[in-house]
Amino acid sequence: xxxxxxxxxxxxxxxxxxxxxxxxxxxxxxxxxxxxxxxxxxxxxxxxxxxxxxxxxxxxxxxxxxxxxxxxxxxxxxxxxxxxxxxxxxxxxxxxxxxxxxxxxxxxxxxxxxxxxxxxxxxxxxxxxxxxxxxxxxxxxxxxxxxxxxxxxxxxxxxxxxxxxxxxxxxxxxxxxxxxxxxxxxxxxxxxxxxxxxxxxxxxxxxxxxxxxxxxxxxxxxxxxxxxxxxxxxxxxxxxxxxxxxxxxxxxxxxxxxxxxxxxxxxxxxxxxxxxxxxxxxxxxxxxxxxxxxxxxxxxxxxxxxxxxxxxxxxxxxxxxxxxxxxxxxxxxxxxxxxxxxxxxxxxxxxxxxxxxxxxxxxxxxxxxxxxxxxxxxxxxxxxxxxxxxxxxxxxxxxxxxxxxxxxxxxxxxxxxxxxxxxxxxxxxxxxxxxxxxxxxxxxxxxxxxxxxxxxxxxxxxxxxxxxxxxxxxxxxxxxxxxxxxxxxxxxxxxxxxxxxxxxxxxxxxxxxxxxxxxxxxxxxxxxxxxxxxxxxxxxxxxxxxxxxxxxxxxxxxxxxxxxxxxxxxxxxxxxxxxxxxxxxxxxxxxxxxxxxxxxxxxxxxxxxxxxxxxxxxxxxxxxxxxxxxxxxxxxxxxxxxxxxxxxxxxxxxxxxxxxxxxxxxxxx
Amino acid sequence: xxxxxxxxxxxxxxxxxxxxxxxxxxxxxxxxxxxxxxxxxxxxxxxxxxxxxxxxxxxxxxxxxxxxxxxxxxxxxxxxxxxxxxxxxxxxxxxxxxxxxxxxxxxxxxxxxxxxxxxxxxxxxxxxxxxxxxxxxxxxxxxxxxxxx
Numbered sequence: 001x002x003x004x005x006x007x008x009x010x011x012x013x014x015x016x017x018x019x020x021x022x023x024x025x026x027x028x029x030x031x032x033x034x035x036x037x038x039x040x041x042x043x044x045x046x047x048x049x050x051x052x053x054x055x056x057x058x059x060x061x062x063x064x065x066x067x068x069x070x071x072x073x074x075x076x077x078x079x080x081x082x083x084x085x086x087x088x089x090x091x092x093x094x095x096x097x098x099x100x101x102x103x104x105x106x107x108x109x110x111x112x113x114x115x116x117x118x119x120x121x122x123x124x125x126x127x128x129x130x131x132x133x134x135x136x137x138x139x140x141x142x143x144x145x146x147x148x149x150x151x152x153x154x155x156x157x158x159x160x161x162x163x164x165x166x167x168x169x170x171x172x173x174x175x176x177x178x179x180x181x182x183x184x185x186x187x188x189x190x191x192x193x194x195x196x197x198x199x200x201x202x203x204x205x206x207x208x209x210x211x212x213x214x215x216x217x218x219x220x221x222x223x224x225x226x227x228x229x230x231x232x233x234x235x236x237x238x239x240x241x242x243x244x245x246x247x248x249x250x251x252x253x254x255x256x257x258x259x260x261x262x263x264x265x266x267x268x269x270x271x272x273x274x275x276x277x278x279x280x281x282x283x284x285x286x287x288x289x290x291x292x293x294x295x296x297x298x299x300x301x302x303x304x305x306x307x308x309x310x311x312x313x314x315x316x317x318x319x320x321x322x323x324x325x326x327x328x329x330x331x332x333x334x335x336x337x338x339x340x341x342x343x344x345x346x347x348x349x350x351x352x353x354x355x356x357x358x359x360x361x362x363x364x365x366x367x368x369x370x371x372x373x374x375x376x377x378x379x380x381x382x383x384x385x386x387x388x389x390x391x392x393x394x395x396x397x398x399x400x401x402x403x404x405x406x407x408x409x410x411x412x413x414x415x416x417x418x419x420x421x422x423x424x425x426x427x428x429x430x431x432x433x434x435x436x437x438x439x440x441x442x443x444x445x446x447x448x449x450x451x452x453x454x455x456x457x458x459x460x461x462x463x464x465x466x467x468x469x470x471x472x473x474x475x476x477x478x479x480x481x482x483x484x485x486x487x488x489x490x491x492x493x494x495x496x497x498x499x500x501x502x503x504x505x506x507x508x509x510x511x512x513x514x515x516x517x518x519x520x521x522x523x524x525x526x527x528x529x530x531x532x533x534x535x536x537x538x539x540x541x542x543x544x545x546x547x548x549x550x551x552x553x554x555x556x557x558x559x560x561x562x563x564x565x566x567x568x569x570x571x572x573x574x575x576x577x578x579x580x581x582x583x584x585x586x587x588x589x590x591x592x593x594x595x596x597x598x599x600x601x602x603x604x605x606x607x608x609x610x611x612x613x614x615x616x617x618x619x620x621x622x623x624x625x626x627x628x629x630x631x632x633x634x635x636x637x638x639x640x641x642x643x644x645x646x647x648x649x650x651x652x653x654x655x656x657x658x659x660x661x662x663x664x665x666x667x668x669x
Numbered sequence: 670x671x672x673x674x675x676x677x678x679x680x681x682x683x684x685x686x687x688x689x690x691x692x693x694x695x696x697x698x699x700x701x702x703x704x705x706x707x708x709x710x711x712x713x714x715x716x717x718x719x720x721x722x723x724x725x726x727x728x729x730x731x732x733x734x735x736x737x738x739x740x741x742x743x744x745x746x747x748x749x750x751x752x753x754x755x756x757x758x759x760x761x762x763x764x765x766x767x768x769x770x771x772x773x774x775x776x777x778x779x780x781x782x783x784x785x786x787x788x789x790x791x792x793x794x795x796x797x798x799x800x801x802x803x804x805x806x807x808x809x810x811x812x813x814x815x816x817x818x
Contacts, residue, residue, distance in 0.1 A: 235798050344674055356678050360685045367689065372700065382700035384722055385693055386783075386797065392692045397685065524768060526737055582772070589772045608769040611736045618736060618769050 003068050006056020007147040010097070013049035013104070014137040016042040017130040024130070028123035036123045040111050043126045046133060047108035050101045057094060057146055061087050067153035070094050070146040076159035076585075078553035082170075083160050089173045090160050092294065093146035099290075100136050102174065103181035107133065110185045110210070118206045124192030129184055135316055143309060159554055162583050162590050168228035176221030176248060180286050182214025183255065187283035190276055194327045199334045204262050204275065209645065211262070215255050216641040222248055223634030234591035234606050236522060236622030238630060241390045246369040247289030250362045254282045257358035264351050268413065269338025273328075274355070276335065280324045285362070287317050292369070345418070347411040354404045361397040365390065399455050402510050405503050406459030409466055428461035449518040456510040463500050463507070490643065498644025502637050509633030515626025524608065526618045536623050538603060539567045545607075545614030548579070555581045555590075560607040560617055564596055573597060578607040578619070601625045698722040698783055703747040706786065707760050716786045723784070723792055725762065726752055727803075729776025741766040742791075745780060752777060762786075766794040766801050773803040780804075 020042035027035030057070070061084045066072040074090040075083070089095040107129050115122050140146070186207035193203035225245065226238035239245060258278040264271045295310035341348055367374075368389050372382040410416075410424050435457050436450060444450060467486070474485035490497035525533050527542040534540075541563040550557040559579035565572050574596030581590045597603035602624040610617040701709075703725040709716060725745030732743040744761040746752060751759035764782050774780070781802040784794040794800040 237798070240798070341674060344677065349674075352674070353678075353681075356681060360682060364685065364689060371693070371697070382722075383697045384700060385697050388696040389689075389692050392696075393685070393688050396688075524739055526739070587773075609736060616736065618739070620769070 002056045002059045003065070003147045003149070006053040006060075007141070007145070009049045009052035009056065010100075010137060010141060010147075013046045013053070013100075014134060014141060016045050016049060017134040017137060020046075020130040021127045021134070024123035024127040028127075036126075039123060039126050039130075043130050044108055044111040046130075047101075047104040050097070050104045050137075053147075054088065054097055054101050057097060058085065058088055061085070064157075066155070066157050067149050068146075069148045069150055072150070072154055072157035074157070074160050076157040076554065079157075079160055080552075083165055086164070086169045087160050089177075090164050090169075093140075093144040093148075095173065096136065096140050096144050096294070097146050098173070099177050099181065100133065100140055102177045103133060103136065103184060106178075106182055106185055106210075110188075118189075118202055120196055120198075121189060121192035121203065121206070124195045125185075125188040128188035128191045132184060139309065139312065143312065159583075159585060162552075162555070162581065162586055162588050163232055165552065166228060166232050168224055168231065172221060172224040172228050175217050175224055179214055179216075179218025179221045179248075180251070180290065182210065182217055183251065183283050183286050185210035186214070187279060190279040191324065191327065194276065194324075194331045197331060197334050199272070199336070201265055201269075204265055208259075208262060208266075211255065211259060212641065212645055215252070215259060216638060216645070218248065218252050218255065219634070219637055219641070222252060223631065223637075226634075227631060230627075231593070232590070234593055234620075236520075236593070236604050236606075236620070236624060238516075238627070241365075241368070241387045243369050244293055246365050247292040250366050250369075251282055251285040251289055253358050253362035253365070254278060254285055257355045257362075258282055260351055260358075261355050264348055268348060270341065270348060271352075271355075272335040272337060273332060276328055276331075278355075278359075280328060281359075284317065284321055284324070285366070287313070287320060288366075291317060343415040345411070346416050347408065347413045350404055350408045350411050354401060354408065357397050357401050357404070361394050361401070364394045364397065368393075399452055399510075402459055402507065403455045405506065406455075406462040409500070410462070425462070427465055428458050431461045432458045444519075446518060449514050452514040452518075453511065456507045456514070460504060460507045460511075463503050467497065467500060494646070495644050498640045498642070501640030501643055503640075505633045505636030505638075505640055507633070508629045508636055512626045512629030512631075512633060516624050516630065519625045520627075521621070521623040523621050524618060525621060526616055528616045529614065534567045535621050537567050538573060538623070539565045539570075540605070540619070540621065541565070542617055542619070545610055545617055550581055552581075554585050555583045557581050558607070558610070560610070560614075560619070562594075562605060562619070564603055564605075573603065576603075576605050578605050580607050597623070599628055602627050696720075700724065703745050703762050704760065706762060706792075710786065717788055718785070720783065720785055720795070721792075723762070723764075723780075723782045725780060725782075727774060727776060727778045727780050728752070728756065728761065731761075731763070732770075732774060734770040736770075739768055741768065741770050741774075743774065743780075745782075745792075749777070763791045764794060764801075765791050767796060768801070771801065771803055778803050 020039040023035045023039035023042065027033065027037075027039060057068075059065075060068045060071050061075055062081065064071070064075065064077060064084075070091065070093050071087075074087040074094065079087070083090075087094065089098040110125070110129070186203075189203040189207035189210075222245075225248070229240070230236070230238045258275065261271045261275055261278060265275050291310070291313035295313055341352065343349060344353075368385045372384045375381060375383040406428070407421070407425075410421050412420070432454055436454055439450065439453060444453070467489070470489050471482065471485040474480050474489055475482060478485070480488065521536050523535055525535070525540075527533055527540070529542060529544065532539050532541040543561040543563055545558060545560050548557050548559045557579050559577050562576040562578070563572070564574050564576060576594040576596055578594040579592050581592060583589070591606050591608070593604050593606045595602055595604050602622075604622040604624055606620040606622075608618040608620050698720045700722040701724070703723065706716075706721060706723060723745065725747060726749060728744040728746055732741075734741045742763060742765050744763050746756070746759045746761055764780070764784075765787075766782070781804075782792060782794045783797065783800045784792055787793045
């Protein structure tokens with residue numbers, strides 16, 4: 001009954017979105033603001049309507065209404081309340097509803113924001129967003145309906161997929177969905193700007209902050225996904241170049257390129273066509289990514305089930321690509337640059353190079369991901385490319401980007417001076433050389449990790465020195481103390497220093513990824529009871545195996561006990577209790593690792609198997625140096641976003657935007 | 670934009686595309702089924718250097734595992750029909766894998782093995798974490814090919 005109301009509410013949301021498309025177009029062509037406003041109200045209403053639908057499904061999940069197919073599929077009588085709530089996005093049909101909810105949430109805020117100078121764009125923004133929402137609502141109602149009921153309800157459900165019973169499940173999918181759907185707002189502004197034949201920066205200024213929000217959510221989603229994989233999948237890693245991971249990375253790379261090149265348009269009025277292209281490409285890659293996970297066209301360890309959504313998504317992507325490309329190409333002439341690129345050796349030049357590298361990296365990952373589809377279409381055989389492809393082709397491009405990140409802030413606009421660049425590079429280069437010597441002495445001898453560490457460290461030092469240089473100027477000229485100068489400098493130019501903080505986060509990640517990638521240890525050992533083996537600097541003693549109560553009612557747990565000591569000194573590093581949970585109903589086994597070691601080096605152990613009631617047991621032992629820098633890098637990136645995004649209230653914002661629009665350029669801030 | 674920038678970026682892109690092409694040539698795995706691979710071998714081609722992604726169905730009674738050395742061996746046949754009706758005569762490929770025997774390695778499970786057809790006539794799985802992927806024979810909804818551990 002409640003689910004019928006939910007279904008009805010979602011149907012109304014579809015009707016409202018279609019109405020909003022019609023009213024907005026009508027209002028725009030007839031120049032009748034009443035219709036535009038009516039469309040806006042209808043668009044605003046989609047969020048509460050979809051929320052009502054989601055509440056209906058949540059109600060069914062919490063009350064255990066197994067008459068609803070979806071509820072029976074993702075929960076059972078034993079499922080705790082917490083996982084009943086997260087089960088809303090635990091499988092295909094519900095997660096599309098959740099996707100719609102998040103997307104409508106962004107639309108809700110975009111519709112309610114004060115529309116001033118950007119008001120001419122409103123009807124087109126509304127229509128674009130509503131068309132896209134309507135497509136996903138249609139899928140939700142017709143093809144992937146989470147409200148569907150059984151004719152004869154079962155007495156109990158199958159229970160949530162054991163892999164999804166992890167606290168990360170509260171936060172990882174919502175973050176990723178928010179990242180993906182958040183891009184709908186800047187995309188709609190871009191389309192609206194093209195439709196109204198505007199040549200100014202309006203769409204960019206109006207949507208830049210939305211873009212940043214989407215980007216931050218996507219960043220958080222990527223890192224949380226890596227963390228979840230590391231904690232739950234029991235393989236010691238965080239990233240495996242799986243299609244489902246790649247599909248999130250591609251929009252992230254293109255979106256990051258856009259965030260940078262948008263700055264050039266703001267400051268110099270250049271790259272207008274390129275920015276439109278990047279925006280359209282970002283959103284196209286979002287839809288492509290959604291199709292990859294949802295349709296089951298690619299073999300992946302954690303893809304959704306095979307489904308019949310593939311052709312629908314394909315049709316949608318083609319329509320969207322053709323539509324936006326035609327719109328863009330017909331407006332090419334209006335998007336003339338205000339300035340010319342005079343020299344490649346300039347801030348603009350480096351930004352352009354960086355943009356090309358971001359897009360080519362994205363293209364590399366994209367081609368690697370869809371390679372089986374291409375080859376199957378060409379000659380009927382599926383050919384896949386593995387991690388070596390990405391490591392050899394994408395990683396060098398990323399390393400070059402890390403270096404550019406250090407160099408770009410030193411380059412002047414227009415034309416940079418090689419001498420000034422050289423002068424400013426001396427200190428970071430010297431520090432990098434000293435660090436490399438220390439690394440070499442500590443045993444880091446392979447050339448590739450040395451190069452990667454060098455690039456990361458140079459950029460890290462360069463960024464820190466740049467920050468210090470700015471603060472030193474304040475200390476000298478204003479007589480401020482160092483902490484005050486550092487704080488005020490960042491607050492005076494939040495976008496720049498937030499950006500630097502994000503760069504530092506990326507560098508920390510790069511250092512962590514290099515450490516884990518080149519110096520990580522991964523061995524499989526069979527150990528007899530009370531025997532000790534040595535791996536690296538650690539000694540592992542297997543001390544027994546026992547059955548312990550499982551966290552959930554539908555599983556059984558076997559837990560091993562292991563003592564880890566320092567191989568040289570014999571000092572205790574930690575006691576480990578890795579365990580295996582078997583779920584007979586789902587026919588699934590989860591290997592839950594246990595972790596010890598230091599902040600700089602993680603010791604990660606999995607109980608792989610045992611024989612003769614635990615007389616011997618097999619352990620997969622991973623030693624992951626610097627892996628914590630990966631998580632720290634992610635946290636620093638999000639912190640940098642907050643610095644760049646957070647703004648003290650400014651009563652005069654609107655006139656400032658208007659003034660900057662009149663000048664056709666961004667405020668200097 | 671000045672022509673020299675266009676040329677410069679053109680050179681970068683060509684270099685990246687060339688890098689892609691070479692890496693793909695060296696690292697791609699052809700997806701084949703048991704019968705495809707047997708047919709290739711019957712043609713007398715030397716396949717020992719080529720990496721394949723082999724898909725087939727596990728013959729339960731052929732599974733041999735030594736936990737002390739982590740040597741796992743099992744046979745794959747092409748289709749479910751062969752498992753059901755003509756198991757004794759169906760063409761098989763023996764797979765050798767170094768690692769822990771996955772719980773999901775049971776009769777009728779679908780296996781995706783990445784590796785090479787060695788001169789000994791057996792298919793040796795590589796040592797990447799996803800060299801042996803298995804999909805349960807039941808109708809469990811998720812495509813849960815638990816990784817090889």
